[in-house]
Structures are given as C-alpha cells and as structure tokens.
Amino acid sequence: MKQINEDIRQQHFRQVYLLYGQERYLRRQYRDKLQKALCQEGDTMNTHFFEGKDVSVEEIVDLAETLPFFADRRTIFITDSGLFKSGGEKMAEYLSNPSESAYFVFTESEVDKRSKLYKAVQSKGYAAEFAEQDERTLARWAAGILGRENLRITENTVQLFLGKTGTDMENIQMELEKLICYCMGREVVTEEDVEAVCTVRISNHIFDMINAIAAGQQRQALELYYDLLALKEPPMRILFLIARQCNMLLQVKELAAKGFDSRTIASKIGVPPFVAGKYLGQAAKFRPAALRGAVEKCVEAEEAVKTGRLNDRMSVEILILSVLQP
DSSP states (O other): HHHHHHHHHHHHOSSEEEEEOOOOOHHHHHHHHHHHSSSOOOOOOSSSEEEEETTOOHHHHHHHHOOOOOOOOOOEESSSTTTTTTTOOOHHHHHHHTTTEEEEEEEEEEEEEETHHHHHHHHSSSSEOOOOOOHHHHHHHHHHHHHHHTTTTHHHHHHHHHHHHHOOOHHHHHHHHHHHHHHTTTTTEEEHHHHHOOOOOOHHHHHHHHHHHHOOOOHHHHHHHHHHHHHHHHHHHHHHHHHHHHHHHHHHHHHTTTOHHHHHHHHHHOOEEEEEEEHHHHHHTOOOOHHHHHHHHHHHHHHHHTTTTTTTTHHHHHHHHHHHHO
C-alpha cells in the first residue's frame, strides 16, 4: 500500500499493477485510487473495464495496442478474471513487451504466485497483497472513522463491535455507518448502541452455536439456528458452515498438537492471528475424534437431504442435537 501511495504521490507509475488478497475493501479502494491517478475524469475513450472469467485476452491486447485518443496513456482495469490461476499465458507473453502507452490494473481475490502471469507482473510492474487486517489495525481504523464524526469508543466497546462484524472491512464500514447515524448528537458509542444496531455475521452465529453445543446448551444452539433461519439463511448453507467450522477446528487442534503457535497456525489456515486464537480456545473443548465424527455427520446430513430421507431444516436440527459431544 505504501508503494502505491508513493507512486501516486510522485506521479511515477508502473505499467502493470496487481491488487490481490482476501481484503476486498482495500483492493477496491486502491483500484479506485489508481483510476483517479491514471485516468482523466470522464475519459471513457482511454479507460476500459473488464470483469469475470470470460474476459477476452485478444480483445484486451488489441485495445492495449491502440494508441490513446488525445491522452498520454490507455488504462485497462481487469477484475476477477482468474487469469492468475489458469489461462494467463497469452497475457503474460504480451506483458513481457507491452505498448508503452498501455497501463494495466488487475484486481483478483486469488493468485498463483507460480504462474507466468504473476511473474510477468512482478517483472514489469508491482503486485500488492491485501490480506485480512489484524484486530489492532481494525480497531484503530474503526475508531478513526468514528473520530472524524466526533464520536469516541472505548477499547471494550470496539472489541464487542468487531466480535459482531468480523474482519471484513467492507462490512465494518457499513456497520459503522449505522452506528454513526444511531449515535448522532452524542459523544460516545456505548456497548448498548452496538447491541442495538449492529448485525451479527453468520460466521459468528456458527461460532456461538458450536460454543453452545460444547457447553451442553442445546436449547441455545437451536435458538441460534432459528435466528439464522429467520434471517433467511438456507439450512444447507448453515450445514456447510457448521462443517467448515468443525473442519477448521480439527486442523487447528492438529497443528497445535504439533507445537505450532497461534501466529503460525493463523498463516497455515488463512485467518488473522486473533481469529486463530479464538479457534484455539474453541478447539480445546473437543477431542479430535469428536471433531472428525462431527465432519462425518455433516456429510451424512447432506446425503440425507439429497436422497430425500429428511428435509433440510430437520436434518440440520438433528445434526445440532447429535454432533460435537466434547
């Protein structure tokens, strides 16, 4: 991020930028920054956008080879193309010797760093990874947004807030906007304000549901399930998320048994360290055999629905009542 900001400040641009990683909010923010810096406002003749896995590399190359119309450069924005996973060889070949007036900004959630296209970007331009931010950074960022609206928030309250929103900065921003409107005319955001207006993410519901099962609180677990149904979450998606959580806890438990610390575990399973810490705490409540059995029961529940033996809602209810005995 610092490098891109410095390029913009100095007006010294690379011909190719790749913005990738799990943090969608930052990817979009820096794409917009580059667009504002590279393109004249309203210049539709020299600014082009491609999105999706069906993008035509031939069409992109033809555009890149066309001289800009009364401008210094032609800028091409390519989003979620999947070319950095497969099929990017022709694009990589072109980027080895592109037209001097053509500039590219790729925005991707996932890339293969071994691909020819990724290596071509590294050679010709700059690749910036936007990973999920850690809890301290997110807390500072949220407090900064509130501060610009003359609102203060305590450390305990911001912890509660992040516990509800998760780590997705786009979701955090939306929930902050709700808080700002709700707290208009006051100076401090309270825990009561957060409880009143902030929506709990489905992944947090699943986490709380499994905590309730671990504590033998099956009634509470079912209430959380019914809350998700009331929010129009399909039972089969809930089943998938329970299976994913159980599988994640099993991985965490096995890695911890091998002596890895929380930061290393976070890196291996692809979550921020503070999330890995929460998983470690939850995983400690279960035996490995219980977690393996839970994953198997999730598969059996899915099969029961697909074969018509049970309807989807009842299948998940039975699963919640039967799985994960600590």
